[in-house]
Amino acid sequence: MIPISVCIIAKNEEKNIEKCLRAIHKHPFEIVVVDTGSTDCTKEIAARYADKLLDFEWIEDFSAARNFSIDAASNDWILVIDCDEFIEKLNFQEMQKLMQQYPYAIGQLTRDNICYDKNHNVLHSTDLVERLFNRKHYHYEGTIHEQVVRIDKTQAYGFTFPLLITHTGYYGSDEDILAKSERNIRMLKVALDKDPTDPYLFYQLGESYMLRNDYENAFQYFDQGFYLDVDETLEYVQRMIISYGYSMMYTGRIEKALSLANVRDAFGDNADFLFMLGNVYLKATINDKALLEFVNATKQKKHFDEGTNSYRAYHNIGCIYEAYKQYDEARKYYEKAGDFAMSKERLKNLPK
Numbered sequence: 001m002i003p004i005s006v007c008i009i010a011k012n013e014e015k016n017i018e019k020c021l022r023a024i025h026k027h028p029f030e031i032v033v034v035d036t037g038s039t040d041c042t043k044e045i046a047a048r049y050a051d052k053l054l055d056f057e058w059i060e061d062f063s064a065a066r067n068f069s070i071d072a073a074s075n076d077w078i079l080v081i082d083c084d085e086f087i088e089k090l091n092f093q094e095m096q097k098l099m100q101q102y103p104y105a106i107g108q109l110t111r112d113n114i115c116y117d118k119n120h121n122v123l124h125s126t127d128l129v130e131r132l133f134n135r136k137h138y139h140y141e142g143t144i145h146e147q148v149v150r151i152d153k154t155q156a157y158g159f160t161f162p163l164l165i166t167h168t169g170y171y172g173s174d175e176d177i178l179a180k181s182e183r184n185i186r187m188l189k190v191a192l193d194k195d196p197t198d199p200y201l202f203y204q205l206g207e208s209y210m211l212r213n214d215y216e217n218a219f220q221y222f223d224q225g226f227y228l229d230v231d232e233t234l235e236y237v238q239r240m241i242i243s244y245g246y247s248m249m250y251t252g253r254i255e256k257a258l259s260l261a262n263v264r265d266a267f268g269d270n271a272d273f274l275f276m277l278g279n280v281y282l283k284a285t286i287n288d289k290a291l292l293e294f295v296n297a298t299k300q301k302k303h304f305d306e307g308t309n310s311y312r313a314y315h316n317i318g319c320i321y322e323a324y325k326q327y328d329e330a331r332k333y334y335e336k337a338g339d340f341a342m343s344k345e346r347l348k349n350l351p352k
Contacts, residue, residue: 002099004132005030005073006081009065011058013083014040016168021049023087029079034069042083060187063140070135080131084169085111091162099132102159106148107132109163115170118213118250122171124306127235130158144187145204170211181211199228203240210243219247232266239304241267245276254284271300271309278316291320311337318343327351 006029010017017033024031033050035043036058046053056068070078077099081087098107108128117123130148138156140146150156170177185208192201202225209218222244230237241263248257257280267273278293297303297313307313318333327350334350337343 001028002077002096003030003075004028004077004079005032005075006079007032007034007066007069007073008081008083009034009036009056009062009069010038010042010046010083011036012038012040013042014038014045016083017042018045018048019086020081020083021046024081025049027087027090027092030074032069032073034065034072036065060190061143063142063146066140066146070139073135076134076136078133078135079107081165082167082169085165085167087163088112088166089162089164095132095161095163098159098161103134104137105133106130106138106156106158107161108158109161109165111165111167113167113170118246125304126306127304128160132161132163143191144184145200147200177211181208184208197228199225199230199240200236201225202228203236203243206240206243206247210247215247215250218243219251219253222247232263238267238270238273242270242272242276242304245273245280249276249280249283254280258284268296269300269302271297271303271313272305274300275305275308275313275316278313282316282320287320287323291317294320307340311340311343315340315343315346318346322346322350 006024008020008031010033021031021033030052031050032052032054033046034054034056035046036056043053051074052072054069054072056065058065066080095107107130109131111127111129113125113127115123115125133148137150137152138148139151141149148156169180185205188201188205188208192198192205195201202221206218206221206225209215209221222240225240226244230240232238241260245257245260248254260277260280264273264277274293274297278290278297281287281290281293294313294316297309300309303309314333314337318330318337321327321333322330331347331350334343334347
């Protein structure tokens with residue numbers, strides 16, 4: 001068996017850390033917790049589970065704290081988990097096989113992010129996150145939204161391993177989310193001053209403003225980031241173009257948002273992009289094209305947000321048919337949306 005150390009950094013996480021560590025403790029991992037200045041019961045709770053519990057003075061640099069925790073581990077193979085992330089499913093034996101098969105690569109786990117949409121409805125959004133690696137070859141860089149990179153600066157490559165975690169970091173109170181976004185914006189702007197050509201920083205700033213429902217500032221950062229040199233195959237670039245579209249829609253830039261149809265060939269295999277484009281067409285009252293994009297979204301396997309290739313798209317299709325008084329078609333799609341509350345409500349009020 002290849003020994004693995006789970007490395008965690010924490011600050012004032014008494015609400016989450018026990019649930020996080022209890023799930024990790026069920027598996028044969030060394031647990032390393034680095035506290036960056038907690039004033040609550042975080043350290044007392046961590047002490048019940050951690051093999052190593054260390055202190056690190058916070059210096060406004062997440063990578064510095066991450067790398068300190070990695071250096072403190074007993075093992076070379078590192079798995080990074082955050083306090084607001086909880087292991088749901090793990091195939092440890094398969095994980096071991098993949099580590100042996102890809103000794104120089106980064107392992108990507110699957111993360112189910114529980115968050116809110118614009119109307120404060122609960123939403124699940126899935127992504128792959130690079131979290132498993134050998135510290136002889138990798139470390140963290142970036143003061144915030146830090147990333148795993150090869151120490152020798154050569155090209156990294158990855159593999160997906162069977163670990164599913166739930167992330168609740170953006171599912172807290174409005175006050176918690178505002179405080180987190182405020183901290184992120186402050187740190188990201190400092191990082192951007194040092195590297196003003198990094199599209200990833202523009203993306204993260206845009207998303208931080210989206211969290212605050214500040215769509216004008218979100219648009220400004222997405223608009224700058226999108227026109228930098230970006231790799232359209234990267235997940236964050238695909239997410240950026242989707243959020244970019246919504247920021248234009250929410251700020252009344254409908255004509256500009258319609259121009260995103262020009263990049264459909266690059267992003268059209270993602271249901272979230274097609275769903276966003278459908279909503280832009282709806283806002284522009286181009287209902288025939290909106291209908292087509294929602295139908296196309298239901299045909300895509302690839303998606304980030306829950307429902308963009310299923311019940312949310314079916315609901316919007318139903319709404320368009322209802323607007324055209326094609327009630328039988330509307331009923332069919334509302335029923336396909338299943339337990340989606342908005343569709344069930346529409347069904348109750350649909351004319352016979």
